[in-house]
Amino acid sequence: MKIKRFFAKDMRSALNEVKRTLGPDAVIMSNKTVSGGIELVAAYDPESAPQPAAPSAGRQNTVTPAEELTGGAEKQQAIADSLQALLERQQQEPAAAPQSQPQAPVQPAPMHTMAEPVHQPQVAAETQAASLQEPMAQVAGQHVPETHILNDAEVAARLSNQDTQIQTMRDDMAAIRALLEHQVSGLMEQEVARREPMRALLMNKIKSLGFSAQIADQISCFIPESVPKNEAWEQALNLMQNQLQTTSNDILQQGGVVALVGPTGVGKTTTVAKLAARFARRHGPDSVAMITTDTYRIAASEQLQTYGRIIGCTVKVAKDADELNAVLAQLRQRKLVLIDTAGMSQRDMRLTDQLEALMRNTRLRIRPYLVLAATAQGAVQEEIVRRFKKLPLSGCIFTKIDECLSIGESLSVSIQNSLPISYLTDGQRVPEDIKIADAGDLMARAEEMASATASEHSFAAETNLAYA
Missing domain, CATH: 3.40.50.300 (P-loop containing nucleotide triphosphate hydrolases)
Structure with missing residues (x-):
């Protein structure tokens, strides 16, 4: 059996192509609407085609009329009527049906009405095979089996799973970023302490008074590295004192x-x-x-x-x-x-x-x-x-x-x-x-409190060490 697929813009053109290629004895296996026209699957079995009767001895030298070679006028008329009936049935179907809905396969229609007993079992088997084909639907311009199309619950479940995975990735990236920032910050502090030891010393002393790291960094930037330690600290205290504003009672x-x-x-x-x-x-x-x-x-x-x-x-x-x-x-x-x-x-x-x-x-x-x-x-x-x-x-x-x-x-x-x-x-x-x-009194209080706190911590550490 010879099976072939045909594409045409409409059903009439498709049937003409089948007839022209496989002949009038071809069997339509299935048809469906695709993007751009009609798709037909037709089959033709050369072995089951009717064989012409052997010529008798008395007619060996006679010429066969043309009507007998083509099947006769009645046979040609029957074939034409069958094709016309199939075309009319296809045109009566709703033209505005969505392409995403699967179309029921058409029962195999013989190209001629004079079916012979030899063709019936084969046609029945081909019809059953066509009915077992999985319905197709058009999604995003592509044809996929209907069983592969997800319903709303399955789509929501997949989207929820994707959101969870994306959030997990974001949390991991945030953790990695925080770790990198911490390591880079430590490296920068070490680099500052190596290149600018006076600035690093002043920053630590200012932060020990309770000031924020931002203010400590701003104040220490204005102190030159060449200044002695005690003088540098006095300059830092004066800068912080000038930054404080008071209302003078x-x-x-x-x-x-x-x-x-x-x-x-x-x-x-x-x-x-x-x-x-x-x-x-x-x-x-x-x-x-x-x-x-x-x-x-x-x-x-x-x-x-x-x-x-x-x-x-x-x-x-x-x-x-x-x-x-x-x-x-x-x-x-x-x-x-x-x-x-x-x-x-x-x-x-x-x-x-x-x-x-x-x-x-x-x-x-x-x-x-x-x-x-x-x-x-x-x-x-x-x-x-x-x-x-x-x-x-x-x-x-x-x-x-x-x-x-x-x-x-x-x-x-x-x-x-x-x-x-x-x-x-x-x-x-x-x-x-x-x-x-008063700004000066405030800075003096800050130094006194820091010294008292440091002394208490030192005494507590020594006491714990003594009783350890």
């Missing part, structure tokens, strides 16, 4: 309306009382007044009112922005009005409302000062400053100086954010434990 000297803002627990209420007592001692209790907006904390207003009775000054409570404006209008004759705001975490959503309430005041200019605890970590202080910078901060006040081991981190935050330092508090006594910030 502006609250007590200028007066006005001052609001202390900051997170909870940093000592805003006690600091307000200390400032009010200092101002009342200099200008009299009638020249100062205190306002509290802390209506969240239990007994917050009672604490400030107790301080007011001791000092002898007026204390008011304002629950919102309107009451604050009204109270400020009543106290406009006072030289200094101190506002104690509610302590809130820098991540509290209510903080924005409180800051907006202070900024909405249009009658009097309020100067906000940020209160920071020196015992807080440097990263925490950085976050607090970043959140409260929505206000035009006039300066900052560092509290709990007596409780911290180093003030270098606080000074680094002040330098990096260009935030002036106004006052320092180092105890609970009112009004004794408050100091005016």
Whole structure:
């Protein structure tokens, strides 16, 4: 049997090609629509073709008519009718069917209607083989078996697996990058220590005071390598001292309306009382007044009112922005009005409302000062400053100086954010434990704290070694 595949733009052209190539006895095995036209699979068995009858002795010399050689006029007409019927059936199928849907294979249609008994078993076998062929579908211009097409669940599972693999690769690459950065940083430090030993020494000493590595690197860059050790350290201290900004006791000297803002627990209420007592001692209790907006904390207003009775000054409570404006209008004759705001975490959503309430005041200019605890970590202080910078901060006040081991981190935050330092508090006594910030005094305190900490660590190490 001879099997051949034919491609044509339409069914009529395909059938004509089959007839022209294999003859009218060819059998159509299958047909389907492909990109650009029609695909037919036809077969022809020369052995099963009908053989002409042997000529009799009486007719050996006679000439066979042309009609007998071609099968006769009736046979030709039947073949034409069969082809025409097949073509009409193909044209009646919906032309707008999507190419991705598999088309059912057409039953084998003989090219002639005068089928002989010898052809029936072979045609049945070929029909069964064609029906067992796997349906095809067109995906992205290519023909693939339908069993290879994934459903939505399988596609989602594969995509999820790919996302997991991609995320794992990203994590591995991030870990490798961090490792390389760490190694390169160590190599750079070793290279700096080899080429610029004085700079490396100064960087280590500045970081021992609690300052950040960025500030230590910036300060040490300005010191020449040829300068002696003691002179180089003095120059570094002078450079850091010049970087510190102070306000020179502006609250007590200028007066006005001052609001202390900051997170909870940093000592805003006690600091307000200390400032009010200092101002009342200099200008009299009638020249100062205190306002509290802390209506969240239990007994917050009672604490400030107790301080007011001791000092002898007026204390008011304002629950919102309107009451604050009204109270400020009543106290406009006072030289200094101190506002104690509610302590809130820098991540509290209510903080924005409180800051907006202070900024909405249009009658009097309020100067906000940020209160920071020196015992807080440097990263925490950085976050607090970043959140409260929505206000035009006039300066900052560092509290709990007596409780911290180093003030270098606080000074680094002040330098990096260009935030002036106004006052320092180092105890609970009112009004004794408050100091005016001075750059030289701050650097001296930083050195003293670093020396005390180093001595304690050395003593602890020796003690552990003795008992080991």
